[in-house]
Structures are given as structure tokens and as C-alpha cells.
Amino acid sequence: MGDGASEALILDAWHANAQAWEAAVREGRIESRKLATDQAIVELVLSRAPRTVIDVGCGEGWLARALAAQGIEVLGVDAVPALVEAASAKGGGDFRVVSYEDMAAGALKQRADVVVCNFSLLGGASVDALLAAVPALLEPDGVLAIQTLHPLVAGVEPYADGWHDGSWAGCGDGFSQPAPWYFRTLGSWVTAIQKAGLTVLAIKEPIHPHTGRPASVIFLAGASYRGNGDEQASRRSVSRHRTE
Template identity: 55%
Template sequence: MDPFSDEKVIDAWSRNASQWTDAVRGRHIESRERVTNRAIVDAVLGYSPQSVLDVGCGEGWLVRALSERVNTVVGVDAIPSLIERARAAGAGDYRQATYEEIALGAVDGTFDVVVCNFSLIGRTSVEQLFSAIPSLLSPQGVLIVQTLHPASSCGDLPYQDGWREGSWAGFGAGFTDPAPWYFRTLGSWVALFRESRFQLFDMREPIHPTTCKPASVIFIAGLARTSLPG
């Protein structure tokens, strides 16, 4: 198996589903607890949706949080063991499907918000998913993506697209075999939205209160109503 591939991402997350569930439910991830969890909940609820699709829902924390305020919340994830854990915790409708399967129509219906919270890790699978999301949005629906901020996650490596080695540092004990991830520059993220028929409405940079640096970046986009120049 190629150590830098979408296939390896799925393999690594499958191996660490239990550890991830413990880390999230045990509140071991400091940046999420202090900044990014609230940032994504506020971003979604700011659009007063009646229906939400959480793509890459993991063990289901965001679905559970949104279900308190949203009529219909569906979570979908590629990892069967994460979906099992999400269902066991209750609240929400959970389905197992890869991003490639979603691109082929595995999820029915349309939603007021499609949200991807730190779940766009791969390369080709993410690009395929983006091409399918327009068909999952209601006419006035929005796509909300929270991901690592390119400026703060680049490290000492060149600021250019490419696969990076993963790390479970700061997530708690028991993790093995870190999942690789595909780094995109800010410009590449913007281009991905544009090429997938989206128009960016907003870009937010939640700031960590201690480091005073971006803990993430949140993109909010809707379907482009006219052809964009260029």
C-alpha cells in the first residue's frame, strides 16, 4: 500500500477508530475543546438549517450537537467501526459510505448545509466528493468546511500542495500508524471550491486564545449562480 495515498488514510483511521472515539469523547484534543468545536457549530447554526449532512462524521459528536437544534441531521463516514460507535451513542441518522461512493450517489436527498469538519484529508477522494456536493445541496444550501489552516500547518516544509506525514500528537494515548494527509495551500483550497461550481461567501480563521494563531480555517460557500470569470 502506498504510504501517501487515500487508501492509506482509510486504513490508518480504521486502525485507530477506538482511540479516536476515546480522544473525542474524553475531550483530550485541546484545540477542539477551546476553539474549533464551537466554531463549526456556530458556523452551521448561523444558517438556521432544517437539514444537515455531516460528511466524515467520525464517532458522531457534531451530529449529536446539531441534533439539539436541527430537525434532520445525517452523518456519513467511510469507517464502519466509527459509524457503529456513532449509532450506539444515539441522536442522528448514520450511514457508512466512502467519499467515492458518495460521489456515485450513495446519499439520497438534499440538505440545507453540508459540513465537512476536519474530514477532508485525502487528495483524489476529496476532489471527487467536491464534484458531487452540489447535487446534495438544496437550492439555497451552503457547504461549510473546517480544516487545518495552511499557514499554521505548513511547518518548515515548502508552501506547496503535496502529501505530508501524519501525527497523532496531542490526541492522547494508544494511537498507532498515523494517517497521512494532503496539504493544500490557501489558493488551492479556493481553486477547489471554484472548480467544483461553488462561490465562496465567507472565510473565517478561529484564533487560539493562547497562541493567538489560527486554530483552523472555515470556508463557507454556496452554489455559483453565474459562470465565474477566468
């Protein structure tokens, strides 16, 4: 199956399973989220003391509500209208239907101190295009936070980038066909982030308290070559002299 067909199936699956996913999150069915990953991403975002956050792939809005409870202004965006409607009904932020393709084309004009993608980057080319749009969404000294499945527990063999069948295992009842997802090695994640004009600042691995294995991996990245005015002026001067 080609990249384009797989990308389309991701969105189809989320449209079909929006209600089941909302119930799974609302009822706390996913053990790793309850025990490790939810708190890990909340703590990481709060450690940046942001005033504003853009939650990309916000789903039914649980993360936006958790951050809003700490006084943060949150814009949540998702490509699935049913999930955005559910998030809006619960409040806690400004929620909008925005596709990753729209974001890649520059449709989102807001900037934020933190752009967070919490288990919301499943595609191949669509994710690369979205990452390339992130620097324009960041305030000065803003950061991107990505939480995703840790390759160590993904069970993918061989250890190489590629498309794989998804699963709703551990999410409870009510789900239909799962979405495919594009597996990336740790090195490939770092490369994708760097190609987008970002620098990896930290890699964190929240540990599942029952298994002792990583429950996820979190990448924290900032815009490359961002510094104070003197540093930027110096770089411009060096660049000018090199071309003269």
C-alpha cells in the first residue's frame, strides 16, 4: 500500500472510531496512560511555564483541559470534527477542526510557547510536512514536545522505518478497523525533527511502573539557530562577509 493510501486510512479510521476513543479516554481504559504517559506529558509542558500552548491532534481535549486548569491558554486542533465537538462541549480551550495538511500549508496563524503532539503523529509524509510548519508556530524560545510509542516496546521487526497495521488493543470495546501507522526508529525521529529546522533539546523515556520498561518516548525540540539579538546579528554579519 502506498504512502498516500495509508495516510488516508489513518483519517478514515479516526473518523470511524471517534466515539469509541472518547469513551476510552473518558473512562480511563488505557493503563499506560493512567500510570505514566498522561502525567509525563503534562509535567513536561508545565516545566516550560508556558502562557500559551497549541495541542496538535487534541482529540477529545483531555490535555487541553489539564493545562487550562493551570491557567494556560490552549488552542486544540484536530482533523476529526466529532472529536473537536466533544472537546468543545467540555471546554477548557479554543478547539478547531484543522487538518495536518492545512497546518503544513500555513493555515494556522497563531504562535505558542509550546506546541505539543501527544501520540498524534501517526503518518509518514503528513508528519514530515507538519513538522516543517512548527517553527512558524513557536514564540521566541518556544518548544515542540512530541510523545509517541517507544520503539523498544513497539514490537516492530526489523527495526526500520515503515508502515504497520495498527491496533486498539487495551482500549476497550467499541472500536472498528484500526488506523495504520508509520514506525520510525529513534534516529529517524531525530532526523525528521532536524530536517524541520528544529534542534532536539531532550529525549525522555517515561517508565511504566509495572513493567519497568519505557511506556513512551518524548522529544523536546526548539527552533534551530535561535538566540538573542546580538547572536543573530553576528550570524548575519558572518554570512554577509562570506558572500562578499
